[in-house]
Every structure is written in C-alpha cells, then in structure tokens.
Amino acid sequence: MKLKNTFRFPSLVLASLLLCSSWTAAQVTTITSEPELITILQSDGAAADKAMACKRLAIYGSEKCVADVGKLLRDEQLSSWARITLEAIPGKESSQVLREAADSVKGRLLIGVLNSIGVRRDVDSVEVLAKYVTDADAGVASAAAVALGRIGNETSTEVLKKSMAKVGDEVRSAVAEGLVLSAEASMMLGKLDYAMEIYDSVRKAKVPQQRIVEATRGAILSRKTAGIPLLIEELRAPEYFRFQLGLSVARELEGREVDQALASELAKAPADRAALILVAMADRPATVDVQAIIKAIAAEAKPVRLTALKSLGLVGDVECVTPLLDACKGADTELTDTVVEALSKISDARVDGELAKRMEVANGSVLVVLIRALGARGVPASDGMVKALNDADGNVRNAAFVALGDTLPASKLSVLVNQFLSPKYAADQDVAATSLKTAAIRMPDREACANELSAALTQIKKAGLKAKLIEILGAVGGTKALATVGEAALSSEEASKDSATKVLGNWMTIDAAPMLYSLSEKMPDDKYRVRAVKAYLRIARQFDMPLQQRVSMAESAMKIARQPEEKKLVLDVLKRNPSLEMLQLAVMFAASEDIKAEAVAVANELAGKIPNQPEKVKAILDKLPK
Amino acid sequence: MLNVLVRYFALVRYLATCNQVCGFFPLSGRIMTKKHLVPRRQFLKTSVATGAAAAIAPTIIPSSAIGRDGATPPSERIVVGGIGIGNRGLYDLGCFLEQKDVQFAAVCDVKETRRVLVKKRVDELYGNQNCDMFRDYRELLDKSYIDAVLIATGPNWHCTMSMYAAKAGKDIYCEKPCTKNIEQSLILADTIRRTARVFQVGTQRRNLPHFAFACYLARTGKLGKLKRVYAHPAGMRAFSSGWLPGEPEPAVDVVDWDTYLGPAAWRPYHPTWMNGFEFEKGGGLVGGGVLEWGSHCVDLCQWAVDDCAPPIEYNPPVDGEIVAKYESGVELVFREKNWIPLGSCPVRFEGETGWVEAGDSGKMVLSSPALLAGRKVEEIGDYPATFHVRDFLDCVKTRGKPKGNAQAACNAHIACHAANIALFLNRKVNFDNTTHSFIDDAEANRLRSEALREPWRL
Structure with a gap:
C-alpha cells in the first residue's frame, strides 16, 4: 500500500529535522507515517509543513491525529487544511472535534466548521446546528441551515421548518435550500408524503424565485402522476420561469399519463409555447403520444408545424411516413426540407422499405422527397432509383443523382460512369460528375x-470531360489512379495536362513523388513542369517520412529545380528539418554559385538549431565555401 | 449592412405572418433595465456570421421558433454574464458574441486587467458602455437581468461557481474540467437536476460531427460488440497541490487574492498560483493530462459507451497505459504512448467487427469505408466550438439537455478522477457505481472529496 516513490524519513533524521524545522513542504508530501505527520503538527514548524501534513493525514491519518488536527480549526491560515483532514477521516472523533470547535470559533472559521459538519452528515450535530441557524451572522446561520438540510433526517427537518418563521430574508433562502435537501433525502428513502409536505411548505414561504422553482419541481415529482395538475399549472403560468420549470419537469416525471397530459396541453397552448411543449414531448421517446405530434403538423403557426415535423424524426415510426409526406405537398421548401430530414432520421428500420415501395409509384415533388430521404438514410440504390435518372422531371433526376452518389454499390458504379459519359439530359452533366465523384471516393476497392x-x-473525346474525370481519379487516389493521372499529365491535350498537374499538386500520398520526379524530367520547360516540380517539393516539405528519405528527396529536388524560386523551396525543406544530414546538404548546395548566398544562410541557421553535436556541426560548416 | 437590414425586415414581415411568432419564447422571467437593451442596429452587427451555424446546429426546434433569424427582440434574447474570462474564456466569449440571440451584459473577474479587457471588447461590439464589471461574482449572480453565465475561471472555481450560479437561478456554460474530485462530480449533477438549470460543460467535441459520428458507430453496434475504447490524455501524472513562500499581495482591486483562492485551502499569495489554468486543477490530486485532456477524450469514450456509468476497475499505469474496465467488460484505455496521428485529443473505438479513430485534425480513419454508409469523411470534418455554445443556448430556451450536460460530465469526470487515484496510489482500485465509492479501499475513498475553504460550500 505504499507509494512507489514514497520517501520515508528514518526517525532519527526526522528528529533532527524537527529540531531545525528545515524540511520542506514538498518533502512532507511524501510522508505516509501518521506518527511522523502528527509530530509535524505538534512542532513549531512552518504553517506550510503543517498544511501539507494535513493533506497527508487526510489519506493516511486515523482517529489518533484528530485532536492535533482539530487544534488548527482555530487557525485562520490552517483551518481549511485541517478540515480537509477532518472531513476525510471517518468515525465519531472527527465529528466530535468539529462540534467542539463550533463553540469556540466565529465568523468565517465557524462557517467552515458548520460546512464540514454538513458534509459529514453528522446526525449528532443537529443540536449544535440548531443553535446557529438563528445566529445574527447571516453567513453562519445559512451554513447551519444548509448543514441541517444535508443531514436531512426528521429532527433536522423540523428544526429547519420552525426556523423558517424566525429568520430574515437572507437566511430564509438558505433554510429553504436546507428544506429542499431534506425533502430530497426523504424522497430517496421513499417517504414521499413527508417530502411533499416539505416541498409544499417551501412553496408557500417568502423565499427567492429559485427556491420556489426547486420546491415546485419537488412538489410535482414527489406526487408522481398525481403531480400532473401541478405540472399543467406551471405550463400555463403567466410567469415565464414557471413555464420553463414545467418544461423541465415534464421531461422528468414518469408515466404515460404525463404524455397524455402534455398532448392535451399541446392542443390548448398558445403558439409561442406549443413548439416548446412539442420539444419536451419528443424528449420522452419511451411513452410519447406520437398521434398528438402528428396532429400538430396541421397547426396554424409554422414554427409549431416545423417542430412537429422534426419531432417525428426523433420519435416517429413507419406510421408517420404518410402524415410526413402529406405535410410537404405545398411549395414551401422549408417544410419540404424538414420532412426529408425527419424521414431520414426516423430510427424504425421499416421506413426504408416503406419509402422504397412508395417511390415505385410516386411522381413529382413527392418522388423527389422520397428519393432524397432514401439517399439520406443510406438505403442501397434500387432499380427504381436508377430509373429516376432518366425521369423527365429535372428535380427528380437531380435528387436521384445526389442519392445515388451516396448509395450506389460498387457493382453498379457503371451506371453513374455512363451517365457521366453521356447523360440523357445535357443539363445533368455537372450533377452527374458530382454524383460520380461522391460515389467513387467511397468505393471499398x-x-x-x-x-x-x-x-x-x-472513351472520352471532349477535353473538358476528360479534365473532370481526371479530377475524380485524383479524389479516388491509389496506385492505378496515380498512374492514369501521370499519363494524362504527359498527354498532348492542354485541358488534360492542366487538370492532371493540378491534381498531382494536391496528391495526398507520398507515392506520387517518383511520378512527379519522372514528369519533371520528361516534360518540356513549361508551366506544367513547374507544377510538377512544386508538387514534388510539396511532398518533400510537408509529408511525414524518415529523415533519410527526405534528405534524398531534397537532394534529388535540386537536380530538377531550374528556377531560383524552386531552388529556394528546396532550401526550405532543409530549414524545416534541422539535422546533420540537412546541414551537409546545405553545404553541398552552397557550392552552386546561383544559390550560394541562400545556402550559406540556411547552413548557418541549421547549425544553430542542431543540439548537442557542436564538433560535428563545426566539421561540416568548415566545408562551406568561403 | 444593407443586405442585413433587408434580410431583417423581410424576416420581420415573415414572422408577423406567423401567429404570435414575434412573441415567441420571451425569457421574461427577468427585468431588463433600459441600459441592457442594445439598439437593434448595433445588435444586428453582431449577428451576421451565424447563418451556417444555425443551419447545422443539432436542434429539433426550428431557428425561427427560438429567435435566431435575425429578428430577435430584446425579450427573447439570452442575457449572458461572464465569470473569469481569461485565454480560453475569450474564445468562448467570441462564440457567444456571434450568436444573434445573445446579449453579453456583465463581466466578473478577480483581475482588473481582464475585467477591463472584456468590457472593452463587448462595449466596442455593441457600441455602448453598458457591460457591467464586477470583482465579486456574487454581485453578478444577484443581477436578475442575467439569464445565463459563462464560467471560464481556472478549474479551481469551476464546480463551486457552477453551484452558486445554479442556486442563483442561472443557466451555466462552464469550461472543463468542471470538477476537482468525485464528490464534486456527483453533487454537480444532483444540483443541476434539483435546481432545474441547464448546464453545458465545455466539451465542445460532443458537437463536432466527426467525433459524434465515431461515437455513433460505437454506440449503435456498427463496429460489432464494443471491446475497447481509447483515450489519449497527454501528460498523465498526479500529485498534491502545494504552498509556496508568500509574496506581497497586490491591491485587492488589481488582484482579489482571497476570491481567486476561493474554495482552495488557504496559502499566501505567490505569482506562480496566478496561472489559473493549472492552479488546483485536480484539487487534492493535481490531475495533469488525465483530467485536463481526459475531460475531453474520456468524455468521448463515455459517449461511445452510451454514457453509461463510469468504469468499475482502474489499474495502475503500465507502459504508459492505464486500463480501466466497465461493468459490461468494455475496456477504457488511457494511453500516453502510441499516439494516434490525428492531432490532439484522438480517440479510438474498437468493436468485434470494426474500428474507428477520430482526432482534432478533423479526420476519421475507419476499418472499412462501408462504415460511412454513404457519408463522406470530408463532410464529417470539424467546425468550431460555436456549435457547442449554440447547443447550450437552444437548450436554455427549450429546457432540454445539452450534449455536454451535467450527468454526462459527471460520469466522464469520475472516470478521470478514479484513474488519477489509481495513478496516485499506484495500484488497482475498484469503484462501485451504486455507492459511488471505492470497494474496501479507505485510502482511495478519502480521495473522493476535499473540504472547501470557508465560507464556500457546494
């Protein structure tokens, strides 16, 4: 049970340390021996050491240390440390010491002691606390009241009830807090009637609004379903904070009757509250009255309708498909989008089949909604969905392209490839390309x-189309795509070269480097070659790789770099990776007159960044051309 | 600007056509002073950048119903106050200020320079001098015009301040780690329930779609039966807080040392402690990465296991790994070595048939593209924490639970604290989720909580 790095003081050493009081607080934090820690408390040592000893005794102390710790409760600097110990050590001794201290300290120290008694829920301290709950010092009285609440037995509760009428406004809030704590303790013990009585008493008292909120919440919950009328009262209250409380408790109170009551209230509530009641209803998925939500789709206020639709997405099932589809028959895009969102979120798996079945016979805007919802749900593409690509309605085709991008399986990728190559409607070219790209990048192989x-x-003749497909290949990545894009970079067509070199400039894997090096050797000295060189340098500069590989790439890069700007980018690779190898390379590059000055500067900069190898650095730097 | 105004008036016309919509969801529980009503023109200046946010925000209530369409009358705005707005807090503040239904009205800080800095930024944005400044948080919490608070103090204050805010009737967005020990985690969740407040901890990755998707795969069985979840909290260590020789305290208006120290045990002023990010982060155990990063990545692991109760078994570190075990048998691995190269805060979820990794790079790596089920990795990329703030603000209005709610935070933080205790004691500890205590382990149980300095209490 010892700490791994525990440092135990031999007694002799400890004794000598005590004599000169020269140990540090840090040393004390390693002691586990209770006698040694008590010795520190009894010494004339520094407050810091005693504080740390208290921390240690909180873990390793017993009733044996309690008396010495208790003495510190009267010390303004150390009282808080002492209470750390006393709150932690179980047993009557700690409680006794705290009770005794309550009679001998005042002000903040007394508040601390009373707080600790409360934390310990010391039932033997009720009498002591009762004495202070009417203290002239509001801080002391409040601490006593809350401590009584934490104890929460009938004796302490009665003290609090009686004191309610005797205390001033400031303390009354704390008494109410104590009573609410007591009521909660009673609830936990199943004493619901007693809890209810306490809550009701607080509700009637002249206490701050927040205390009323807490008591009303408890009053509803302690009554269980009999609390529904009170819940409804809150939901109808003119004061907004009470309506908000109703919304909170509506989520907590259990029972199907609650859902029925909420449904009933929803029908009666003004529009400004109905939407929020709907949200609360949807937060009760196990027992929610779905029919009431469906009914709310027809509400006059649009926010209520929208909230009802969204709620069905969370708590609806296959039965909600019809009312949802009925709700989006107008031209309102916000409603339609919300219906699609709801249909895509319903967790009932039967919805997939229902939507697919309806798609076969639907047309127009409903068909669009069904396709969008099926796509969003990730339902594997059906023949009907594929057929929709040739629908006369452009909105249907558009929705189908988007959905197929998300759902088409690998075995049917050719459907989108063919549409991309020759769409039935020319206007679909762009969406076909987007859809193909979406599908291609999620293909498992x-x-x-x-x-x-x-x-x-x-097969493509049109230059623009080739460029688009090259972009898609770039997004797919992998060995074959890289080879194809590399070939395209060497083609005679401007559009293909342009697209391919742009794609290679953003390639996300390191295996593009040899291809780029090869291209920069083969290409004529034009802007596409510059792109290839820069793409090679991008990989050398930014990608993760072993040092030796980066060194090799930097060395190679200088061979294909022709413009000063490119050579400076090579030097930047060196600067970003300080090492002896890069330093050697900088020295080597400094031999070229056209970048000598820059290479020397980089070498010197690198030399300053390489730690712990001054002799090797100097030996390399000595080779720098003068 | 013209476009904004055109949009505004179009929306007013639209809203006027909807039955009573202009009066939707007023937060009328408070009394706004004239000072805090920002002129509409100035307010619109702050609202331009939120269109995309509103489009993606994971809410079920339409934005038009909760006043996010640019026509947010004062009565529907959420009035926010900030407490302890330092480096991270300034980022959070920016996220709040972007929201058109937020009015930032007050700042509280024990450091004068920060109070002034925040007020300047807010006043410049609104074109007035109305942002109130407080040194004492109690004064801010007393203001009835404040609906919600942003708590971005050091971790020393997070839980205690949240308690006081909840009891004052404020909704809370609190930075992480939001508790210092196990007991605080439990009390936080209880108090938020009892006070019926909305609480969001700053675990913004719960609202980042690629992390959310990775957790969804794990949670819904798409990876097969879940076997192991990995969190990567850098810098796993645990040690006690301390005491340095005192130095002269600054004037209380410049730095209010007593309030800064707050619930932490007393010690004399020393400039070292003024690094609020580190000060007393883990209370008795200053949890390094386990708590600092764990409150993010362990939180994601908790989400992956469907926010179940925290693990029941925690082993001491072996070769840079703390292995914890859930009751279901799923292992939670706190891993310092073999960092997944996906930026900071990476997580990995392993099931019997597949695995997924995600990190702050915004990327996901999956065992099979089929797991994407039609979605594209590019589309699942990251977006800023604004959406976490938006999630909070929507819940302030709906009274629903935000993604980083108090119970979720409680479970994740308990897992971190318990792992810290195993690290500190350098041995295995077993946790009982019914009693919320360690089984037959007096030492570990004494590390579950720590007394607060007087006069503060939870």
Missing part, C-alpha cells in the same frame, strides 16, 4: 474503381 474510371477516360 479503390483500385477497382480507378480501373473502371481509367477505362472510361479512354
């Missing part, structure tokens, strides 16, 4: 996907 797309690339 990206090499197979890249093969399919690469084959399609060979």
Whole structure:
C-alpha cells in the first residue's frame, strides 16, 4: 500500500529535522507515517509543513491525529487544511472535534466548521446546528441551515421548518435550500408524503424565485402522476420561469399519463409555447403520444408545424411516413426540407422499405422527397432509383443523382460512369460528375474503381470531360489512379495536362513523388513542369517520412529545380528539418554559385538549431565555401 | 449592412405572418433595465456570421421558433454574464458574441486587467458602455437581468461557481474540467437536476460531427460488440497541490487574492498560483493530462459507451497505459504512448467487427469505408466550438439537455478522477457505481472529496 516513490524519513533524521524545522513542504508530501505527520503538527514548524501534513493525514491519518488536527480549526491560515483532514477521516472523533470547535470559533472559521459538519452528515450535530441557524451572522446561520438540510433526517427537518418563521430574508433562502435537501433525502428513502409536505411548505414561504422553482419541481415529482395538475399549472403560468420549470419537469416525471397530459396541453397552448411543449414531448421517446405530434403538423403557426415535423424524426415510426409526406405537398421548401430530414432520421428500420415501395409509384415533388430521404438514410440504390435518372422531371433526376452518389454499390458504379459519359439530359452533366465523384471516393476497392474510371477516360473525346474525370481519379487516389493521372499529365491535350498537374499538386500520398520526379524530367520547360516540380517539393516539405528519405528527396529536388524560386523551396525543406544530414546538404548546395548566398544562410541557421553535436556541426560548416 | 437590414425586415414581415411568432419564447422571467437593451442596429452587427451555424446546429426546434433569424427582440434574447474570462474564456466569449440571440451584459473577474479587457471588447461590439464589471461574482449572480453565465475561471472555481450560479437561478456554460474530485462530480449533477438549470460543460467535441459520428458507430453496434475504447490524455501524472513562500499581495482591486483562492485551502499569495489554468486543477490530486485532456477524450469514450456509468476497475499505469474496465467488460484505455496521428485529443473505438479513430485534425480513419454508409469523411470534418455554445443556448430556451450536460460530465469526470487515484496510489482500485465509492479501499475513498475553504460550500 505504499507509494512507489514514497520517501520515508528514518526517525532519527526526522528528529533532527524537527529540531531545525528545515524540511520542506514538498518533502512532507511524501510522508505516509501518521506518527511522523502528527509530530509535524505538534512542532513549531512552518504553517506550510503543517498544511501539507494535513493533506497527508487526510489519506493516511486515523482517529489518533484528530485532536492535533482539530487544534488548527482555530487557525485562520490552517483551518481549511485541517478540515480537509477532518472531513476525510471517518468515525465519531472527527465529528466530535468539529462540534467542539463550533463553540469556540466565529465568523468565517465557524462557517467552515458548520460546512464540514454538513458534509459529514453528522446526525449528532443537529443540536449544535440548531443553535446557529438563528445566529445574527447571516453567513453562519445559512451554513447551519444548509448543514441541517444535508443531514436531512426528521429532527433536522423540523428544526429547519420552525426556523423558517424566525429568520430574515437572507437566511430564509438558505433554510429553504436546507428544506429542499431534506425533502430530497426523504424522497430517496421513499417517504414521499413527508417530502411533499416539505416541498409544499417551501412553496408557500417568502423565499427567492429559485427556491420556489426547486420546491415546485419537488412538489410535482414527489406526487408522481398525481403531480400532473401541478405540472399543467406551471405550463400555463403567466410567469415565464414557471413555464420553463414545467418544461423541465415534464421531461422528468414518469408515466404515460404525463404524455397524455402534455398532448392535451399541446392542443390548448398558445403558439409561442406549443413548439416548446412539442420539444419536451419528443424528449420522452419511451411513452410519447406520437398521434398528438402528428396532429400538430396541421397547426396554424409554422414554427409549431416545423417542430412537429422534426419531432417525428426523433420519435416517429413507419406510421408517420404518410402524415410526413402529406405535410410537404405545398411549395414551401422549408417544410419540404424538414420532412426529408425527419424521414431520414426516423430510427424504425421499416421506413426504408416503406419509402422504397412508395417511390415505385410516386411522381413529382413527392418522388423527389422520397428519393432524397432514401439517399439520406443510406438505403442501397434500387432499380427504381436508377430509373429516376432518366425521369423527365429535372428535380427528380437531380435528387436521384445526389442519392445515388451516396448509395450506389460498387457493382453498379457503371451506371453513374455512363451517365457521366453521356447523360440523357445535357443539363445533368455537372450533377452527374458530382454524383460520380461522391460515389467513387467511397468505393471499398479503390483500385477497382480507378480501373473502371481509367477505362472510361479512354472513351472520352471532349477535353473538358476528360479534365473532370481526371479530377475524380485524383479524389479516388491509389496506385492505378496515380498512374492514369501521370499519363494524362504527359498527354498532348492542354485541358488534360492542366487538370492532371493540378491534381498531382494536391496528391495526398507520398507515392506520387517518383511520378512527379519522372514528369519533371520528361516534360518540356513549361508551366506544367513547374507544377510538377512544386508538387514534388510539396511532398518533400510537408509529408511525414524518415529523415533519410527526405534528405534524398531534397537532394534529388535540386537536380530538377531550374528556377531560383524552386531552388529556394528546396532550401526550405532543409530549414524545416534541422539535422546533420540537412546541414551537409546545405553545404553541398552552397557550392552552386546561383544559390550560394541562400545556402550559406540556411547552413548557418541549421547549425544553430542542431543540439548537442557542436564538433560535428563545426566539421561540416568548415566545408562551406568561403 | 444593407443586405442585413433587408434580410431583417423581410424576416420581420415573415414572422408577423406567423401567429404570435414575434412573441415567441420571451425569457421574461427577468427585468431588463433600459441600459441592457442594445439598439437593434448595433445588435444586428453582431449577428451576421451565424447563418451556417444555425443551419447545422443539432436542434429539433426550428431557428425561427427560438429567435435566431435575425429578428430577435430584446425579450427573447439570452442575457449572458461572464465569470473569469481569461485565454480560453475569450474564445468562448467570441462564440457567444456571434450568436444573434445573445446579449453579453456583465463581466466578473478577480483581475482588473481582464475585467477591463472584456468590457472593452463587448462595449466596442455593441457600441455602448453598458457591460457591467464586477470583482465579486456574487454581485453578478444577484443581477436578475442575467439569464445565463459563462464560467471560464481556472478549474479551481469551476464546480463551486457552477453551484452558486445554479442556486442563483442561472443557466451555466462552464469550461472543463468542471470538477476537482468525485464528490464534486456527483453533487454537480444532483444540483443541476434539483435546481432545474441547464448546464453545458465545455466539451465542445460532443458537437463536432466527426467525433459524434465515431461515437455513433460505437454506440449503435456498427463496429460489432464494443471491446475497447481509447483515450489519449497527454501528460498523465498526479500529485498534491502545494504552498509556496508568500509574496506581497497586490491591491485587492488589481488582484482579489482571497476570491481567486476561493474554495482552495488557504496559502499566501505567490505569482506562480496566478496561472489559473493549472492552479488546483485536480484539487487534492493535481490531475495533469488525465483530467485536463481526459475531460475531453474520456468524455468521448463515455459517449461511445452510451454514457453509461463510469468504469468499475482502474489499474495502475503500465507502459504508459492505464486500463480501466466497465461493468459490461468494455475496456477504457488511457494511453500516453502510441499516439494516434490525428492531432490532439484522438480517440479510438474498437468493436468485434470494426474500428474507428477520430482526432482534432478533423479526420476519421475507419476499418472499412462501408462504415460511412454513404457519408463522406470530408463532410464529417470539424467546425468550431460555436456549435457547442449554440447547443447550450437552444437548450436554455427549450429546457432540454445539452450534449455536454451535467450527468454526462459527471460520469466522464469520475472516470478521470478514479484513474488519477489509481495513478496516485499506484495500484488497482475498484469503484462501485451504486455507492459511488471505492470497494474496501479507505485510502482511495478519502480521495473522493476535499473540504472547501470557508465560507464556500457546494
């Protein structure tokens, strides 16, 4: 049970330390021996040491240390440390010491002692606390009241009840707090009637609004379903804070009767409250009255309608599909979007089949909603969905493209490839491209996907279309895509070269480096070659790789860098990675007259950043050209 | 600006057509003073950047119903006060100020420089001098015009301040870690329930979609039966708080040392302690990464296991790992080594048939693309903490539970505190979620809580 790094003082050493009081607080924090810690408390040592000893005794102390710790309760600096110990050590001794201290300290120290008695829930201290609950010092009286509440037995509760009429406004709030704590303790013990009585007494008292809120909450919960009328009263209250309380408790109170009451209240509530009641209803998924929410879809106020629709997304089931679809038959896009959102969120798995079945016979705006919802739910694409790509209605086709991008399986990717190559409607070209890209990047076998797309690339005549497909291949990534894009970079068509070099400039894996190096060697000296060089340097600068590989890339990069700007980017690779190897490279580059000055500067900068190897650094720097 | 005004008037017309919509959800429990009513024009200046936020915010109530469409009458605004607005607090403050239905009305700080800095920023934004300044948080909490508070003090104050705010009837957005020990975690959750307040801890990753999606996969069985969840709290260590030789205290108006010290045990002023981010972070055990980062990444693991009760078994660290075990048998691994290269705060969830990793880089890595089920990793990228604030504000209006609610925070923090105790004692500890105590372990149980300095209490 010892700490791994516990430092135990041999007694002799401890004795000598005591004599000269020279140990540090930090040393005390390693002691586990109670006698040694008590010795520190009994000494004339520094307050810091005694404070740390209290912390240690909180873990390792027993009733044996309590008397010495208790003496510190009268010390303004150490009282809080002493209470850390006394609150932690179980047993009657600690409580006794706190009770005794209550009679001998005042002000803040007394408040602290009373707080600790409360934390310990010391039933033997009720008498002491009762004495202070009417103290002239409001802080002391409040501490006593809350401590009595924490004890929460019938004796302490009666003290609090009686004191309610005797205390001033400031303390009355604390007495109410104590009573609410007591009532809660009674609730925990199943004494609901007693708890109810306490809550009701606080509700009638002249106490701050927040205490009324707490008591009313308890009054409702302690009555269980018999508290529903009180809950409704709060929901109808003119004061907004009471309505808010009703919304909170509506989520806590259990029972199907509560849902029925909320449904009834929803129908009667003014629009400004109805939407919030709906939200509370939806937060009771186990027993919620779904029919009442469905009814609210027809509410006059749009926010209520929207909230009802969204609520069905959370608590609805397959039975809600019809009312949801009925709700979006107008031209209101906000309503339609909300219906789609609701349909996509309903957790009932039967909704998938229901939506698919309806899609087969739907048309127009309803068909659009069904397709969007199926797509959002991730339901695997059906033949009907594929068929919708050729629908005469552009909105239907658009929705189908989006949905298929999200749901088309790998085995049917050719559907989108063909649409991309030759859409039935020219206006669909862009959405077909977006859909294909969406589908392609989520394909589980990206090499197979890249093969399919690469084959399609060979069939394309239009330059712009080729460029788009190259972009999609870039998004897919992988070995095949890289090879295809690399070939395109060397093509004779401007659009393909442009697209391919842009794609390679953003390639996300390190395996593009050899391809880029090769391209920069083969390409004519034009802007596409510059892009290839910069793309190579981007990988060397930014990607994670072993040092030796980066050194090798930097060395190679200088061979293909022709413009001063490119050479400076090579030097930047060195600067970002201080090491002896990069320093050597900088010295080597300094031999070239066109970048000598920059390379020397980089070498010197690197030398200052390489730690613990001054001799090796100096040896390399000595080779710098003068 | 013209566009904004055009949009505003269009919305007013639209709202006027909806039955009673202009009076939707007034927070009329308070009395606003004339001083705190920001002129509409100035208020609109602050509201421009929230369109995208509102579009993605995970609420079920339409934005038009809770006054986020640009036409937020004063009675529907949430009036917010800030307490302890330092570095992180300034970021949070920015998130609040972006929200068109928020009016930031008061700042409280024990440091004069910070009070002045925040007031300047807020007043400049609103074009007035109305932001109130307080040194004593009790004065701010007494103001009936404040609906909600942003608590971004050091961790020393988080829980205690939240208690006082809840008891004063304020809703609370509190930075993490929000408790110093196990007992505080339990009392926090109880108090928020008892007071019927809305509480959101600053675990903003609960509102980041790629983390949310990763947790969803784990929670809903998409990875098969869950076996292991990994959190990566950097810098796992635990040691006691301390006492340094005193130095002269600054004037109370410059730094109110007594209030700064607050619930922490007394010690003399020393400038070292003024780093509120570190001061008394873990109370008795100054929890390094276990608590600091754990309150984020362990919280995500808790979400992945469906916010169940915290683990019941915590082992001492072995080779940079603390392995804890849930009652279900799922392991929670606090890992310092083998960091997943996905930026800070990475998590990994392993099931019998698949796994997923996510981190602050905004990226996710999955065992199979099929897990995406039609979604694209790019779309699941990250977005700022504004949405966590938005989630809080929506719940202030609906009275629902935000994602980082007090009970979720309680469970995650208990897991961190219990792991810290295993680390501190350097041995296995077993936790009973029914009694919320360690089983047959007096030493560990004494570390469950710590007395607050007088006069503060929970």
